[in-house]
């Protein structure tokens with residue numbers, strides 16, 4: 444008796460991806476509605492590698508909330524879950540620029556219309572408005588200002604930095620000159636380290652005029668980036684306290700223009716603490732990831 448020859452192995456299908464950015468904070472976008480792809484940290488880091496991969500400050504996996512264990516309980520509020528990863532593969536609670544780019548992808552793919560939608564994130568459900576004129580506004584929630592800040596040191600200069608939590612941790616230092624932040628090739632050292640046991644995003648901010656700031660940022664898990672949405676919000680919150688403009692105290696909303704190397708974000712804090720961030724989001728390319736390359740990682 445002869446046994447049937449095994450069926451030849453079918454090559455695995457390539458994996459779709461897109462590339463997008465919000466004020467030049469750039470992302471590899473991987474649609475995976477059914478939560479079928481396994482993307483360990485090493486695979487995310489390889490995809491975000493700017494020489495050997497696609498390149499990005501982070502990765503946005505687009506998953507139906509109902510299909511993801513971390514978002515299933517939010518499925519009634521938000522159909523889509525943003526599974527955000529930093530460029531090194533680490534997981535973060537929130538990404539402000541990422542949410543806008545995520546919403547732009549959903550709109551471009553015909554999965555949502557312009558107008559209002561909700562996106563599930565590890566930092567909770569975020570309400571998003573896609574304006575007809577192209578800007579996208581995200582209700583970022585409230586900032587927490589845990590008491591203790593840190594001292595940040597670069598090239599022998601020290602600054603006190605305010606601890607602002609936007610779902611993810613930030614240390615905001617107001618400096619005299621953005622060049623004082625140095626080359627930001629490595630994470631700026633701070634003390635005491637115990638304030639941020641899980642690491643921190645560090646913002647250096649200068650005044651450009653009334654309610655107008657310029658910022659450089661070193662992101663946890665990604666290095667210096669051209670923009671950080673949660674960072675812009677953290678800086679605006681810290682500036683409002685510094686400027687005597689805390690909306691909870693004055694009863695009036697306050698808006699800051701925040702210029703980052705990659706573009707401008709507008710941040711408004713309301714008297715109830717709710718923070719809205721507005722900025723652009725662009726999809727620049729789409730393609731296919733070679734499955735064999737991905738599997739071999």
Ligand SMILES: N[C@@H](CCC[C@H](N)C(=O)O)C(=O)O
Nearest residue numbers: 535538539540611671672673
């Ligand atoms: N670039 C993002 C923030 C991404 C997460 C951050 N690196 C962290 O680890 O907390 C933004 O636009 O907010």
